[in-house]
Amino acid sequence: MSLSALFVVTHLLGVGHLARTAAIARAMARRGHRVTLASGGEAAPTVDMDGLHLVQLEPVHCENADFSRLLDAHGRPVAPELLARRQAALLDAFDAARPDVVVIELFPFGRRQLAGEFLALLEACRERRPRPAVACSIRDVLNPPSKRGRAAEALERLGAWYDLVLVHGDPEAAPLQLSWPVEPDLARRLVYTGYVGSDGAEAGAAAAEDDGGVIVSGGGGAAGLPLLRAAAEAARTDPQRRSWRILAGHGVPEADFAALRGQGGERVLVERARRDFPVLLARASVSVSQAGYNTVMDLAAARARAVVVPFEQGAEKEQRLRAEGFARTGLLDVLPEAELSPQSLLAAVDRAAQRTRPVWSVRGNGAECSCAALEQAAERARRTAHAWDRLDRALARLHAAGLRLDVWWRDDDCVAPSPALDRLLALSARHSAPVALATIPATVEPALAPILARHRLACVLQHGYAHANHAPPEAKKQELGYAPTALVVAELEFGRERLEALFGERFLPILVPPWNRIAPDVTRELQRIGVRGLSTFKRRESAWAAPGVYVANTHLDPIDWRGSRGLADVAGLVCSLAAHAADLAEGRADPEEAYGLLTHHLVHDGWIWRFLEDLLGRLAVSPAARFVSAREAFGL
Template sequence: MNDFKVMIVVTHLLGVGHLTRMAAVGRAMAARGWKVTLVSGGRPAATVALDGVDLVQLPPVHCVGTDFSTLYAATDVRADAAWFAMRRAALLAAFDAAAPDALITELYPFGRRSLAAEFDALLEHALARPDRPAILCSIRDVLNPPSRPERVAATLARLGACYDAVLFHGAAEMVPLAASWPEAGKLDYRLRETGYVHDGERAFADDGNTGRDEIVVSGGGSAAGLPLARTAIEAARLMPARQWRLLVGHGVPEEVFAALGAQAPANMRVERARPDFPALLARAAASVSQSGYNTVLDLAAANARAILVPFAEGGEKEQTIRAEELTRRGLARHLPAADLTAETLAGALGELLERPAPDWSGIGREGAARAADIVAEEIARRRAIEAGWVRLDLLMARARAAGRIIDFWWRDDDATDPTPALDALLARRERWQVPLALAVIPSRATPALAERLAGETGIDVLAHGWAHANHAPAGVKKAEFGPHRSTEAMLAEAQAGHQRLAELFGPRALPVFVPPWNRIDPALAGRHSEAGYRLLSTYQRRPAHALPGLVAVNAHLDPIDWHGGGGLVDETVLLDRLGRLVEEELDAPPGTLEPIGLLTHHLVHDGWIDRFLDGLIGRLLGSGAARFRSLAEFLPTQEGRR
């Protein structure tokens, strides 16, 4: 059994649902013998089970209502800079003490923006550790949709810069992440679906008839459920033949709780929330509740008839989205808070009680165990990646000891116009001060692109085909300059491309041809010098034979997983490939192999790809045995050099 160490960081601000879910995940890991540290930044919650888990309590914060940006250290006492500084110091100290193999931040960076400073400090601290942990974000099935596009961009940027994967505690076939997060597709290859995490430790014992055939009303652990509680009291008066039970959260002040009890009719019992809530649901005739994550899972476990009245104050949409999705699947009845009256609630219950109980079995609730499996996989993957970097370091050290300098070059494809993605690429090149060969699509290149590059140094322009149009027959690999067209027509387009780039970019345009999809008819390649080209660049090691009038300098390392739908190729695969390329170079006589080519496509980069590139270029340059060269240096004549 692996003896992993895991640190989970969670701050619940209103109810205790976030803490309950992460405690269940932590217990599942602790049950495997792992050392689990759960750092809680919300108020202490005595009802949450933490068997086998080490709890670190930060100076707590909470919010009032739905104002998640204003945080309180105590009732009516705002948390100030000193309070947050204590939290941050305690958080970093907990990390150092835990020395985790995996770090899990619950919700951040999708939410908890008011706590961004402490989360970012923790992430920076973790990433700086030589044996840095796998870093994961944990989210429930439904998020509160971001109010502004820039928040989506900021979240994706933070994930790409710091995180290895996202634990999705839901099921796409039940409620897909796309239902609540507008850029869910960009996370597909980093999303790890665990299924739903149910607190299976909660009591389900049957003590007899307590709650049998009752209508059980619950509103969560905080005062957010009070409007539902008060309406339920009035609805109970309209259904005197039914026995009701109202459960009030422990976060509701005692005087308010007492007032609810005094207002309730004789057919309603008012109690504080009970640990055997799932057992009550299993015996109840129907449930009336909000549609929080944990409540829905209790309903699923009990196979309960349910009316869901989602919490929707302050623009909150999470519970509404979940209620709508469950209603669409026939598992519950959605009654919006705006439509909630004693009459509508009583009417909905009357209809619901006439129906058979729904089948909730499609909602699997073993997410805690599956989350532990995934965390173990991510720890192993992180260790394999780190081993790959170590191997690269050793190979470069071998080169340095032998007095060898390994040559690299960098090609980026598909430029046509100035874009934010191009700006990011150019900024990366400027930061590392390495040459860049930009493969531009001639027919689509704009004067604006030429103007954007005019003030740049270290940039060469290459002809990327003519229009990047696929002319291959159906079922055949894509090609613009393949054996499916007239050689003369293709030669004319290639020549036109060379001329257009020369007109737009002047001496920056090199006589270099980069066929789209890296495919070219050999017959055409043999005549490319007729169109003015002196160098051909495709992908993989160049052929041993020379082409008439041309040299071949290819790219060899493409970090994009084209066959897997995009995103970053498994880093262990990339590092193994690069290691083999460096070994080949070291085993060959100096100067006999072409430089190792890095191939990128700026228009489809994400944060994970960019992070890999920065790590790779920085590591190579820091080795003292690598240099990046301009492609112009490899032309057979000097005519293309600036």
């Protein structure tokens, strides 16, 4: 199925970000998809845009690696009006493309100074029906977070807006955690695509004939000038009398370019960067360059003898980390920028020239693998949109039949105040959805009581006694069983009394067995110790677990406990709720049992929170659905 894809990228210093994004976009176009690329950096003549619809935003750039100070095309600080025009143009491009998948390069890992336009686009994605899949595209190595809290902020934004993160690298060569904190929440969303090389790199390597010369490249902008100047002087004094070709990016000012041309001697050719760079690189005896992503991929494809001088101005660490990683495997030589001089560069070139051409074993094919991941994400988004539509139709039929879906909400494992609990209670208040907190008596902290006293929609249930497993190793985990029944019942009674003393009227005598399992012998004793309700998981078999003990179970748990332990398949979750609503309308479900939502706030990631926001918001506006409290669900 042909898709519409929107790629968004702003390169500020060189052209690497744009080149990599364009390579993936071209691969999508070759697979028959309609592709729009919105570029927010300066025009880059060396980047191939064949097959793409290019939307050029008013360009911004930076100088001297000062990414906090954006400049316009005239070198002036960017005005708010320019940023507003960029944002409007980006949203116009989104509306025109009507994308099935949106790919945003780097943000929220970087480009924070352009957050306004990215967040506006992400909000447009969330509001669009059907909602497109949203991916973040990043290189193998990032600049580590410069301030405390930046990684947490990025993770929060990923959970709120994105579906996946494409890492264009190989985890065996450079796992993302070398440069960025990778929590389990983030790890579940990473898709390593392999490295993205230029389209002509492999062809250049195939046509390679060593010409004995040295080729020098310094990226697309002025950041490579120190390297180019050192190379020009090294070439002039080279005792080996090798030919040197120095390629200056189109972002190098004309005056600096002219000075470079005048600096070298007769064996030095200084010219602007060329699209056939992969072919020239493959023929050279030695390559001298920085260690940007695209350059290193070209080195790999060409099997180049390489000397790299990582760009390290402005506390930049990305290139140094990448270079050192590949240097450890003997694939290239690193000359630190602080040690760069014509003499040190000549010595490094001489050493590299003596080596045999290396064989790079990095995982490539990154553009095609990225396309496959994006196509799968778009298909998941399509399935999810259809599932929500199915739920809307099922609720509409229920309403037309004069019936109603009652929904109650149970959250397990509460013991203490926490930011996650604050978020849960705020979610409850925002949607006027009562929440019942299944609380562990043995470990509950008294500080929880005043917190819950301020939230009228919260109540407390009893979650076993200590959430301790009494089952043997070969059995499924269970607290309310295996141990002597008298001991289990005594602990439950003591736990009920403790919760009642702490929470007063907020406590309801309803038992939630840990792991949703309870032995029949224990169930028969519940009424005697004052328990009036029992809640586990899945549809109940009977309204009464024992005399005087009413059953109201939960039915929908968004966590994939047996797999990733993150958010389960959203389409499957929503379809299960739609099926229950349809069963109610057709008389196949028990109309007396409220439908139970089960959550575990302490282990939610951003994607689970987003799903709950969507689900509760959908139910809150449906005339066929009603949130009920645990007291109502159990008839207390």
